[in-house]
Amino acid sequence: xSLLEFFKTKKKSSASTAKERLQIIVAHERSQRxxxxxxxxxxxxxxxxxxxxxxxxxxxxxxxxxxxxxxxxLELNITLPEAEIAS
Amino acid sequence: xxxxxVVTSGKGGVGKTTTSAAIxxxxxxxxxxxxxxxxxxxxxxxDLIMGCERRVVYDFVNVINGEANLNQALIKDKRVDKLxxxxxxxxxxxxxxxxxxxxxxxxxxxKTHDFxxxxxxxxxxxxxxxxxxxxxxxxxxxNPEVSSVRDSDRxxxxxxxxxxxxxxxxxPVTEHLLLxxxxxxxxxxxxxxxxxxxxxxxxIPLLGVIPESKAVLSASNQGQPVILDTETxxxxxxxxxxxxxxxxxxxxxxxxxAKKGLFSRMFGGR
Ligand SMILES: Nc1ncnc2c1ncn2[C@@H]1O[C@H](COP(=O)(O)OP(=O)(O)O)[C@@H](O)[C@H]1O
Ligand SMILES: [Mg+2]
Numbered sequence: 001x002s003l004l005e006f007f008k009t010k011k012k013s014s015a016s017t018a019k020e021r022l023q024i025i026v027a028h029e030r031s032q033r034x035x036x037x038x039x040x041x042x043x044x045x046x047x048x049x050x051x052x053x054x055x056x057x058x059x060x061x062x063x064x065x066x067x068x069x070x071x072x073x074l075e076l077n078i079t080l081p082e083a084e085i086a087s
Numbered sequence: 088x089x090x091x092x093v094v095t096s097g098k099g100g101v102g103k104t105t106t107s108a109a110i111x112x113x114x115x116x117x118x119x120x121x122x123x124x125x126x127x128x129x130x131x132x133x134d135l136i137m138g139c140e141r142r143v144v145y146d147f148v149n150v151i152n153g154e155a156n157l158n159q160a161l162i163k164d165k166r167v168d169k170l171x172x173x174x175x176x177x178x179x180x181x182x183x184x185x186x187x188x189x190x191x192x193x194x195x196x197x198k199t200h201d202f203x204x205x206x207x208x209x210x211x212x213x214x215x216x217x218x219x220x221x222x223x224x225x226x227x228x229x230n231p232e233v234s235s236v237r238d239s240d241r242x243x244x245x246x247x248x249x250x251x252x253x254x255x256x257x258x259p260v261t262e263h264l265l266l267x268x269x270x271x272x273x274x275x276x277x278x279x280x281x282x283x284x285x286x287x288x289x290x291i292p293l294l295g296v297i298p299e300s301k302a303v304l305s306a307s308n309q310g311q312p313v314i315l316d317t318e319t320x321x322x323x324x325x326x327x328x329x330x331x332x333x334x335x336x337x338x339x340x341x342x343x344x345a346k347k348g349l350f351s352r353m354f355g356g357r
Binding site for chain 1: 232233236237240241244248274276277278279280281284287288
């Protein structure tokens with residue numbers, strides 16, 4: 001590596017930061033692309049119902065829908081706080 | 088069989104209208120009967136870029152509503168023989184365009200044209216939906232900048248699900264990336280996303296790279312599509328893109344900054 005290149009690459013360029021940020025957000029948005037519009041609302045309602053019994057936050061529930069040829073699977077992931085499991 | 092090409096992007100101000108004017112004119116110059124339709128209802132601008140703003144009598148919505156026939160509304164370009172322009176309506180009624188109405192007009196245009204270029208409005212709302220719905224091909228106009236790239240990806244998702252081809256389960260809309268307002272020297276300095284970066288993120292085939300160019304403003308000032316300025320970088324880059332669209336294998340140009348001589352490198356050249 002020449003001295004010039006060394007100085008050029010020393011600091012991460014703003015373009016490469018842009019690229020990394022884009023790769024992450026685009027991948028995330030693509031994974032949500034085929035999801036029905038009601039999923040976020042369903043997730044909010046689920047959190048509300050579960051919170052009646054167990055103290056949980058929004059980010060402890062995740063909902064996703066997988067569609068196959070002849071059936072759709074609604075996958076629900078709820079992380080319960082540790083104390084609740086013990087009791 | 089006529090082909091419908093939508094020029095779309097999600098984000099505004101990236102160069103859709105500039106591109107529609109250039110590509111449509113280029114296709115006509117190559118001998119294909121072409122019409123460019125302005126879908127930007129309420130914000131008509133293609134007429135200005137094409138220099139026919141004083142010849143608009145009837146518009147797209149008039150034809151849909153049966154207030155004028157196509158021959159009355161189509162504006163024949165004075166420079167290029169096989170080129171027509173169909174201006175947008177300036178109405179504020181956002182329901183002026185309907186899928187049935189648009190389809191009726193497109194079906195009639197198909198009988199007499201080889202290419203129908205649809206200049207989409209920005210956004211992902213009704214206007215953009217109308218412009219892309221019947222498309223066979225999409226030119227996704229993107230600037231090397233984060234919000235434009237993200238919006239282009241959004242538009243790709245919509246092209247794959249909310250078009251007639253998608254709904255009927257036919258061959259999907261053929262997607263092309265057109266990277267515009269590209270500054271090779273800024274890319275070389277690490278200040279701007281490069282063409283490879285954008286291709287990698289969007290993963291659709293590259294149709295062309297249009298450099299950031301003074302020629303574009305100058306052409307729009309004069310009401311002349313930039314592709315007619317054959318001596319300019321942007322004009323030549325659009326011509327290359329048209330030839331690729333028609334299936335020619337043309338090498339990409341304007342991807343590197345102009346080589347600077349020793350003199351300019353020593354004195355004041357960046
Ligand atoms: N390659 C380019 N170089 C310099 N300026 C450009 C280029 N392409 C577009 N522009 C400018 O960007 C602005 C927006 O272009 P326009 O085609 O109207 O975008 P859109 O239709 O996507 O809103 C205009 O001022 C135009 O002159
Ligand atoms: Mg426009």
